Amino acid sequence: MAKIMTKVILNNKGKFTEPLFVLLGKSQCNGLHSKVSVKEIKIPIPGGHIAGKLWGNDQQQPILALHGWQDNCGVWDPLAPMLCDKKPILAIDLPGHGFSSWIAPGALQDTWDVVQYIIELKNYFKWDKFSILGHSLGSVAGLRYAGLYPKNVDFFIAIENLVYEDHDIDHFLKYLPKALEKSQMSQHALNNEPPESTMEELTYKLYIAMNKSVDKQNMHYLTQRAIRPSKRDLSKFCYTRDIRLKYLSMKPPNIKFLETLFSRLSFPLLYIKAANSSYKLSDEHCLRVREILENNNPYYESHTVGGSHHVHINNPERLAPIIVDFFRKHKIIQE
Incomplete structure (x- = not known):
């Protein structure tokens, strides 16, 4: 339209x-x-x-x-x-x-x-x-x-x-160093095409990553905006989200x-x-x-x-x- x-x-x-x-x-x-x-x-x-x-x-x-x-x-x-x-x-x-x-x-x-x-x-x-x-x-x-x-x-x-x-402080001492390292690495991968797979596999990975909190039959509410066709191979798919979201900054409040x-x-x-x-x-x-x-x-x-x-x-x-x-x-x- x-x-x-x-x-x-x-x-x-x-x-x-x-x-x-x-x-x-x-x-x-x-x-x-x-x-x-x-x-x-x-x-x-x-x-x-x-x-x-x-x-x-x-x-x-x-x-x-x-x-x-x-x-x-x-x-x-x-x-x-x-x-x-x-x-x-x-x-x-x-x-x-x-x-x-x-x-x-x-x-x-x-x-x-x-x-x-x-x-x-x-x-x-x-x-x-x-x-x-x-x-x-x-x-x-x-x-x-x-x-x-x-x-x-x-x-x-x-x-x-x-x-x-x-x-507690021990949680952040364990979490932050790794998260900051991975977050910085993700900055250098922004121009890379995300990993590709089938719609079914990506949907299942998302379902598992969400601790099965969304019922399988309801995953389409998320995947319609969370997954897109690959630019390299239209038979494959990839996630739409910014990869840096995985390393959301969680500092001690x-x-x-x-x-x-x-x-x-x-x-x-x-x-x-x-x-x-x-x-x-x-x-x-x-x-x-x-x-x-x-x-x-x-x-x-x-x-x-x-x-x-x-x-x-x-x-x-x-x-x-x-x-x-x-x-x-x-x-x-x-x-």
Whole structure:
């Protein structure tokens, strides 16, 4: 489909804006959600672009949906159709993921980079306030942004993570030297075509790398943006992600600083934890953050549902009613 420009209302002024992004195509979902409008988007940023999908009415300001580490915006395909008739969903591929541009040569990916991407999007769309739906890395980074700019956030929905687990110094002494060496090596392989294989083998490797968190029959939600045809042999395939993502910078966090950030949150905040996740998040720091939110934010609520780390892919029907109730409770939607 040819690229066209479109005018959309993605700010909170209630007026048409100038054209904000390139609309790459419009499609209808298959299956149960065949009447849901989905648009592929491409948002320019310095040095490249952010790709993604806009679910629902493009005349309303959407919820910004942020995926997890080495995932892409396809993870929201099962859940977004259940919510976007209530509130539109703007699900993006973070830089280095999916169809978005890779970061600049010589740069390293860091968990705080996502905060910068959020600032870029807010300024680009001229949002005064906006809402975030995050999973794993997307949720952790989104909450860091919210702690820094609490007046900019209307509400927040966190799936699985609020923060990362705290590790002792020995963990970082063992992890960082190897990670930094491999990260530097990856800088010299950016111009190389990624390893090639069959679609089936790459899908299976991704399934294993994700600790089988996504059911096999649901892997297509990820692979449609995670795997592309090889440029050398169109019968073979390779991954789309920036290879430097494998060595995401995980430096020892300043626990006191992070906990102070979360004590500043006073907007409606919904936290949904998957009971069968491989990420237990039961260390002292994670429990302390939940305690801080419970004691300081009267609009904080948490729920536990059955499912894996990627419960929003495998079991979206367990999340949607909780989220819609949250919308109603805080008058986010008018019915």
